[in-house]
Amino acid sequence: MSQEPSRYNIKETEAKWQRIWDERRSFEAREDSAREKYYVMEMFPYPSGRIHMGHVRNYTLGDVVARYKRARGFNVLHPMGWDSFGLPAENAAIENKVPPAKWTRENIAAMRDQLKSMGLSIDWTRELSTCEPEYYKHGQAIFLDFLEQDLAYRRESWVNWDPVENSVLANEQVIDGRGWRTGAIVEKRLLSQWFLKITEYSDALLEGLGALERWPDKVRLMQRNWIGRSEGARVFFSLSGREDRLEVFTTRPDTLFGASFCAVAANHPLAQELAATDPKLAGFIAECNRMSTSEEAIETAEKQGYRTTVTAAHPFVAGRELPVYVANFVLMEYGTGAIFGCPAHDQRDLDFARKYDLDVTPVVAPRDADPAAFAVGDTAFVEDGVLINSDFLDGLGVADAKRKAIDTLAAQGDGALSITYRLRDWGISRQRYWGCPIPVIHCPDCGAVPVPRADLPVHLPEDVSFDKPGNPLAHHPTWKHVPCPDCGAAAERETDTCDTFFDSSWYFMRYCSPNAADTVFERDAADYWMPVDQYIGGVEHAVLHLLYSRFFTRALKRCGHIGVDEPFDGLFTQGMVCHETYRDPDGNWLFPDQVRDGADGGAVDAATGAPVRRGRAEKMSKSKKNVVDPEAIIESYGADTARLYMLSDSPPDRDLEWTVSGIDATWRYVNRLWRLFVTPPGAVAPRDAAQPADLGGAASSALRDIHRTIADVSSDLDRFHFNKAVARIRELTNGLGDLKGDADDIAWVRRVGLDTAARLIGPIMPHLAEELWQHLGHETPLVDTPWPEFDPALIAEETVTMAVQVNGKLRGTVELAPDTPSEAAEQAALALEAVQNLLDGKPPRKVIVVPKKVINVVA
């Protein structure tokens, strides 16, 4: 007579526990210097309107860490906020005639409810939103601090202009010559812009990477490459008929004797000056500026140059004059915007020299080559070798020659050792409305005047019109017209707003005291919580957001706001959530629920039965329609099932493929767990039952498994091996399901096992775990129950199974005590029949014993 197990009611149970945690204020964090803090956060979302599976994965990972650390006794801070300025709100305003502020706030409300349905252990009292004056007021104060510290400045600059966004893009936002959001070909324009001096921290940011041991190597490497430090030399070339000298950066000063020309960028001052009196040069420069910087364009673009009338004197060879070109392949933004060309040892210079018939003299020869016969054809020789044709450098290796060339240049006053970075200052001006106003007023007499701190915030007006293209702030009737704070004359506000990466570069510090009205953040709170112990998010921010945040933290330290250099002690980059793609015969994308399995393993359109082409799993994206809505999943399977699925099978740093069979299987396990607790396969001892004096074999082995599982799951969670932690928990609960009988020792160990299982699944499936914990008779909620401890004595194996190999091939196993001496193990192995047969009566040549692992007999 089996009793019908009561069904696990997801909706009621999840809502119930969310309410209880809320009432108990379980996740509100308070500074407490007596307790060890743990600050864990995930990258805050852009409020697009609905959460997607990437969010579910991100916040599940963070929540497992937060709840686990909490159970381990840490004082955990786990906050949430909204990266709420940005372009989509403006697009929505233009398309749907809804004000950006309203659209954004409604989206936040909707997404907050969705996130809450996941049962995240977040301190919602610290919620912040970057588009609210309470937040951006302090961003503006930071900008003023940066101005005072000389970390922000204004200059005319060639910028990346996105013609669709009608705005400037940072270099980091240009991908393959296209805008990172719009995909439009980026043009070059000269505009007056605000910049932050991130380059002042090039070396600090580079060196700081070394200490970030809990960051993925890949991200550190990407930042290292992005900063792009190269050592070389500055060389000054005297110019014919001019007073000034041409300053060139090179990493190959050793090849100076092979120089056959100099070249400057189209926007180099020298080129600009010469163009004023040379219309043909002006035309050439205009052409260069039109040239796209896309990958295809660069690959196919020919090296082109315009030979000026100026020549440059070789610093080492008296009387040798090098022609000076304006060339399309020289970048104004890197180095000094000018190069010397050594065609024999640089492929670009070689291509250029061949086209314009310039001299190609090798000055470095391979060590095994005959120097007299060595010549360069179509491929430049860029490896190490021996210097030739180079006067006082002849015979040296490249490294030595570099040093000697620089020393000589320095002694002559014609150059110096120099380090150049790829990293450039961060242009933050955006010709957009929905962003943090830059707190500056432009006065015709006083210039750019900072808004006095007492006048902050500079409110972003919400009564704007999107009827005209461009920035609505610029056509607002009243907003920009203000008196100059210095002289009182009629002046105009800066109508540019900040890049949204400005807002996200310090929000993790604001979380420490999100309601501080008069300071950027409270120093004590920031000192307690910072740095973030664990930050979790996508790799797509490996350079942009993470580098800016590291810069901000250093800059804010300089401004006296914070004491740390690095914001994120640990970083984890999660993989993407993927799904198969589907297209109909016309090539149109189909949503997964528009497709069903066809007869022969193929896919067909669920409505029409027409064949559907199944594509490989790719990152879920609206454009390819391969998306699954988390809300629908939580609605039908519950948050716990969705969370468990995010953690099972795929390691968190790899991509995860969403499948129906996967979520169904997870759901079946959730129900199996429920049944295991509600209708266990035998008696469960009372909560406070003492351990029986004698445990039988089954009970004692089950107890070992329980303790082993605690040890394994703990170390798996510590190391972000969540998929393995889930596997260990499944093994434990499978074992508990197989443990049959009502004997006292079995009932007792079953109690221990169920208690332990509930606690171990707590961080992963918090609602179910609470419910099961309560079902087991516990009055204190699991959320306030510490993580289980394991007994090291029980972890130690009673016996070990050692592999017995003959010549490295497995031939059997022997069960031995872990401390069996090697000689005894050897005897046990040699006694095996299989080993005897292979030895064929002869003595073994050698026996290798690796304690607890393997005995290898060499026949």
Next chain:
RNA sequence: GCGGGCGUGGCGGAACUGGUAGACGCAAGGGACUUAAAAUCCCUCGGCCGGAAGGCCAUCCGGGUUCGAGUCCCGGCGCCCGCACCA
């Protein structure tokens, strides 16, 4: 072009510093229960030979180091990612 990563059953993935390859799960097949289906439960599941015991082969391919290699080294092939006219 430069830099980095990865390659294990039909699939996702385990295998800590070289030591019993394939944990855990998905899919598949067989069976039980059911009028039937779903759910649930039991069994099989890398390949080949064999009735079985067992044997041989097997971690992208080819070499090497080692008593022993998925793991280390050298050389290929393939896939993925980042940067890119950076002087």
